[in-house]
Amino acid sequence: MRRGFLLSRKRESTSAPYPTRNKKPNSDDRTLFAYDAPQATEAAVRPYTVKDLKTWSKRNICLADDPRMSAKVDLRDLGADQRLIFRNIKVGSTEVSTLLDCAVLNLLPTRFSPAPIALENATELRSAGVKGMGVFAVQDLRAAALIHVEYPATITQNTLVLNFGITRTEVYRELVQRVPAKTRSALLQLNSSQLAERCDVEEGILRSNAVGIVMPAPSIPSSVAMGHNALFIEARFNHSCSPNVVHRFDPESFALSVHTIRPIAKGEEIVFSYIDLNSTVGRDARRSLLQNRFHFECMCDRCAIADSATVEESDQRRQRICAATHEEVIAPFAAWYRANGRGDLQKVIAFHLAAVEERRIEGLYQYPYLLHLSLLAICFAALEDIRSFRLWMGKARDVAVRNLETEKAVNMLRYVVYPESFPQWALARKMQPCPGAL
């Protein structure tokens, strides 16, 4: 057996909380498979001490599939430092098969909060051509609508390096084996794309369908170590580089929720992004990342553009959008403000409207989109233009709603209803020099 192993129940009770590097693994390591702690609420694992975390923090953990990361660390060194255990977590009547680090398990809430309720009859599953099946809107959907809520079938830490006594294939097989029978048969119906010929069914399905989620993490320098993948059976949304929904996993309720980013027309396909569109900008780079990570050639609207001049134009637009810094976005308004309102506020408005339009064309609505919206609302408040203020403040509120920033969204709604209560209301007039002043 290779050096390195997963934590078994037996070891949890020993004085050393985790196997040490010098300790030789033995056949007991496999007792893990018989381990069955049913609830996240059960304190079966000793909580981490500060010392544990400090020791661990010094060590780099890497993504085996990511060449940038594996250069930093010797994979052979990692075996004894992984503290992953299989555990089925119960959320209401749902059971989630997980392979998680003890530190993450200990950070889960002792009681999950109720999941939010999605709009009923909002979507249907049907053919999406070359992409296989896809999810489509069956009614017009407004921006920030909650259209889908689902508990995962499986969750794994995505630092599944081959440093266990078992292979990655066995890990995936075990994880699927632990999924309750009814869900497991639905899981096994999922498409495993090009991976089907290269690996086990379970591995193919998990690797081509699981989506990245954020789990609670101890504060360690290598945050990438805490990346996780979760498999959802019903959320069969295809990928798009111009997504119209965002998904968020909430560890407090243990549910995935999917919100619309913009209004979606009845019949339109509902798509989210499988990758970080801020860091992978050009069409070719996006396609090769999706091919390497998810094993398909992206056929989304932006990637399927045939004309190379249009692709170039789109790439440049995306470059501009992704390169925009917070400072650059606020600069025009800040200059107007510093000049005591003496500049042309219409120019500031034109700057933000152009940026918002570029984002609409590319379907990129991540930060600092909200900043553009807020500054448009501020400009129109300064000019006492009630209609435009309500429009842009309303759009900013939609972003807060889909970001689950409830308090902010409530305040924004108050401003939509009572524009004059907005702090910058009539700012342009108030900043005019008083008649007779020197």
Ligand SMILES: C[S@@+](CC[C@H](N)C(=O)[O-])C[C@H]1O[C@@H](n2cnc3c(N)ncnc32)[C@H](O)[C@@H]1O
């Ligand atoms: C989570 S599944 C999405 C649902 C899937 N189409 C189905 O029939 O179950 C991910 C798989 O869908 C396909 N897919 C998703 N987005 C795609 C895209 N933009 N272009 C081509 N294929 C895509 C790929 O085969 C990928 O492995």
